[in-house]
Amino acid sequence: MRIDALALRNFRNYDALNVTFAPDCNVIVGENAQGKTNLLEAIVYLSSARSPRARAEKELISFGKSECSIKANAFARNRDFLLEIALAAGRRRKILINKVPVKKGSDLSDVLGAVYFCPEDLLLIRDGAAARRKFMDDALCQLRARYAQALSDYHRAYEHKTRILRDSEEYPSLLDTLPEFDLRMAQSGAVIIYYRARFCERLKEYAGIAHRECSGGREELGVEYQTVSTISDPLAPIETIYDQLRAHQASHAAAERASRMCLSGPHKDDIAVTIGGVNARQFSSQGQTRTAALAFKLAEREIYREITSRTPLLLLDDVLSELDGTRQDFVLNQIRTGQVLITCCEPEKLTGLGQTVQIHGGQVMQDVSCFAPEADFYLCTQCDRFSFALELGREAGGLAYSRKIEI
Numbered sequence: 001m002r003i004d005a006l007a008l009r010n011f012r013n014y015d016a017l018n019v020t021f022a023p024d025c026n027v028i029v030g031e032n033a034q035g036k037t038n039l040l041e042a043i044v045y046l047s048s049a050r051s052p053r054a055r056a057e058k059e060l061i062s063f064g065k066s067e068c069s070i071k072a073n074a075f076a077r078n079r080d081f082l083l084e085i086a087l088a089a090g091r092r093r094k095i096l097i098n099k100v101p102v103k104k105g106s107d108l109s110d111v112l113g114a115v116y117f118c119p120e121d122l123l124l125i126r127d128g129a130a131a132r133r134k135f136m137d138d139a140l141c142q143l144r145a146r147y148a149q150a151l152s153d154y155h156r157a158y159e160h161k162t163r164i165l166r167d168s169e170e171y172p173s174l175l176d177t178l179p180e181f182d183l184r185m186a187q188s189g190a191v192i193i194y195y196r197a198r199f200c201e202r203l204k205e206y207a208g209i210a211h212r213e214c215s216g217g218r219e220e221l222g223v224e225y226q227t228v229s230t231i232s233d234p235l236a237p238i239e240t241i242y243d244q245l246r247a248h249q250a251s252h253a254a255a256e257r258a259s260r261m262c263l264s265g266p267h268k269d270d271i272a273v274t275i276g277g278v279n280a281r282q283f284s285s286q287g288q289t290r291t292a293a294l295a296f297k298l299a300e301r302e303i304y305r306e307i308t309s310r311t312p313l314l315l316l317d318d319v320l321s322e323l324d325g326t327r328q329d330f331v332l333n334q335i336r337t338g339q340v341l342i343t344c345c346e347p348e349k350l351t352g353l354g355q356t357v358q359i360h361g362g363q364v365m366q367d368v369s370c371f372a373p374e375a376d377f378y379l380c381t382q383c384d385r386f387s388f389a390l391e392l393g394r395e396a397g398g399l400a401y402s403r404k405i406e407i
């Protein structure tokens with residue numbers, strides 16, 4: 001699967017962007033705050049209708065504008081797709097696949113899969129359990145429709161149960177409805193645990209290999225799925241997990257009513273991560289943490305490939321900083337399969353890896369690397385800074401150059 005072309009209108013700091021991508025490696029180069037992450041964000045959004053960093057959709061619309069659009073030509077499952085998303089402040093977003101409106105973000109995931117790694121992913125290891133549950137949920141929702149359904153059922157029942165318990169002191173009769181929500185949470189919870197346990201088994205294997213290789217064989221990554229204490233084997237059939245969840249609910253019913261909190265269920269699941277047998281959350285260095293988070297993401301890509309026989313896009317945002325030479329080499333080796341977009345502030349680290357896309361003030365200059373180093377320099381009309389290697393009068397991705405600078 002791959003994305004061949006992307007067009008953005010009023011998306012973040014892009015007024016109008018048209019860019020094409022190579023089917024293998026694309027190096028997105030630019031100084032800080034030029035729009036590299038925004039570009040990757042647009043692609044993640046196209047693959048799931050979810051932004052990895054925006055809290056509200058309207059954040060994606062350029063400041064001072066009321067609507068934006070993201071369009072892409074993609075190739076997946078042996079055919080071409082035109083993917084379109086239109087966002088407008090105060091209105092429902094529109095998603096079209098080959099001009100046909102669709103309702104769910106998962107319809108986009110069926111076409112385009114993407115694994116995105118960014119500096120904030122350190123939190124995957126460092127933060128509380130919610131970050132690791134989100135990692136499992138995001139990955140599994142892309143892969144298993146049954147999981148996505150169970151997760152949404154579980155959240156709905158959990159919210160009802162939480163409200164009932166919270167308000168039960170004032171309205172004790174609410175407690176009569178609790179068994180219904182316990183039943184629903186056990187049914188959907190069993191499906192969630194069943195899939196998470198299998199996902200973590202694969203994660204343990206693939207992330208273990210990636211971490212070992214990345215650290216030059218010096219470090220062992222440990223990954224252990226942690227769920228409700230009565231589940232003796234999370235890899236057991238769903239019916240067994242269901243029975244054991246019901247037992248846990250029964251043993252915690254009194255405590256839940258007393259504390260007026262929902263204490264039983266996979267909403268407290270976690271993945272215990274160790275490096276060299278030591279708790280990674282508490283003791284790992286910045287570089288080790290980043291390696292472990294990267295290993296998780298690379299493992300996610302392998303699991304995706306194993307389940308669907310398709311290779312998702314790999315979007316690596318600022319991945320090289322804080323990694324030593326061995327670890328950087330490992331990352332650069334990983335980007336030789338499938339389509340990859342990797343951002344970087346220092347292009348010399350990634351020369352010769354693939355097509356270069358130079359980003360500058362929300363505009364794009366493609367294939368800068370193909371120009372001869374002795375080519376002329378020009379002054380950018382927008383920021384008044386020197387740019388390089390463009391023919392006089394030529395427009396590169398919308399950038400206009402006013403005059404040639406003799407050097």
Ligand code: ATP
Pocket residue numbers: 011012013014030031032033034035036037038039059060061062063318345
């Ligand atoms: P870095 O190398 O520092 O990570 P970057 O190239 O990845 O930089 P981006 O995160 O893509 O930079 O952000 C580029 C610019 O986009 C920032 O200056 C940011 O303020 C701006 N920006 C973010 N959201 C919007 C928006 N909704 N409208 C206009 N500009 C925005």
Ligand code: MG
Pocket residue numbers: 036037038317318
């Ligand atoms: Mg960035």
